[in-house]
Amino acid sequence: MPNFKGQDQSVKKFVVEKAYLQFVFPFALKKDGADDLIQQLRQQGYEFFTLDNVHLQDKYYGDHIVSHYHMERIFLPNIEPIIFPTDSTKKGGFRRFSKAFNQEYFLKGKYLQTNFHLLSIDIIICPFQIGMMDIRVELPDNMSYSEVMEFTDLFRVMEPLIDEYSDIQVGTKSHSYKEIKDFVFESLCPFMKDFLDQKNTNSSYFGSLPFYIDERLYVIGYIALQEDSMVDVEEIYRLGNISGFDNKGHPFIGAKNPAYMKRFYDNHVYDRWADETYYVITDYMFSCITKSQGELAHMLANQMFGQYYYSFLLFYYYRIILMKLTYDQRRIHKGRNEVEVDTLIVQITEFSAKIYNPEVNSRLAGKEISSYLKKVLGIDNLFNQVNKTLNDLYKNQERMTSKRHNSLLQILTLYAVVSGIYGMNLVIQNWEGEIKWDKILHYTIFEDIALLVALSGIGISSVMAIQAVKSYIKEKKRGKKKYL
Structure with missing residues (x-):
């Protein structure tokens, strides 16, 4: 919610037939705390996710199904052991634990009040003491496009640091919270606080990784518009920058220069199926916006819960761990502790040899979208920097x-x-x-x-x-x- 509104701009009014949002929160795990966390997750009703458990295909995604059979054929064979480990003891993979909630909550902001359906939560334990939490949300049918953007903007702020985000309530009628952080870590997952590594006293935000700016959650979105909607560059720009309402409650775009927005479009939008479906990838959001109907719309939503979700997680993790390795090198540079230097060398070598893969998808569309993810998240530059660090x-x-x-x-x-x-x-x-x-x-x-x-x-x-x-x-x- 910025303090300005683009002048002389006409913001189109779209009706969003369906909107599914996934909010991703990365965090650092306490050292050697993964096994205790797994035990706690099982006690809390979280189930270890494997492709062999076909009964999980329709458990966490509302009315949608993620075919495990198709997921096995989407990714290259050397990627599958990383993102789909067959056992919760395999520390070299993404050990995903999921729980269905299927509960109704409300979110109230200065210019928005709406219910939302919390579908499920994933807790993913990744190599090198990194974890990710994914919160799946379904919004009410037929909200306005601006309301969807505003909800996304409000919910992704874990801890408000400016006045525009301090006037919210989230929860139930009987018990609500003034911060998304408290809603998540006191109501939804209170046990998680014991496993977050918060030894870094210089961190400005709750649960922050000191090498990563994560005061706001990353958003994976699926937005289905009405069939006759005319999507233009301005509205796609709004989506990529999550522009809802300004400080006066008016829908806003956030930019005025058409050439600037066109450059943004060229760098961040995968438009193979325009003008029907677009994929928008930025530092804040990875979304599919479509006016497809029927089976095709259903399939696109399934993909955002399935294959594209995992493609994003993999590259998002690459970004986090590459920044962590670079940060560790700078942190130990002054002390030159031999043991820490040796440990960092081993970590970089193991990541490069066992985890990092420049190609992950076996299908053309998956490869092309992955290339956008790599480019926008800056994976190649970060990897080259880590290689230089190793040398x-x-x-x-x-x-x-x-x-x-x-x-x-x-x-x-x-x-x-x-x-x-x-x-x-x-x-x-x-x-x-x-x-x-x-x-x-x-x-x-x-x-x-x-x-x-x-x-x-x-x-x-x-x-x-x-x-x-x-x-x-x-x-x-x-x-x-x-x-x-």
């Missing part, structure tokens, strides 16, 4: 190792020379057989130096031997450790 880490590690070896060699050479000259020739005879302790009191300064060098050399050698054994044991443990 820098290797160079720094080699430089540090070389410097440490040179210093060690200098120390050992010094001790070998000094102890050889002084220790063996000056005081060694007093240590043969029974040590003559009384003669130590009568040593000359050179003999004192020789004794000191000999004893300190023995001590340093012993310490170095102990450290070598400890390093070997730690290296063995790190080799067995699972970083996913």
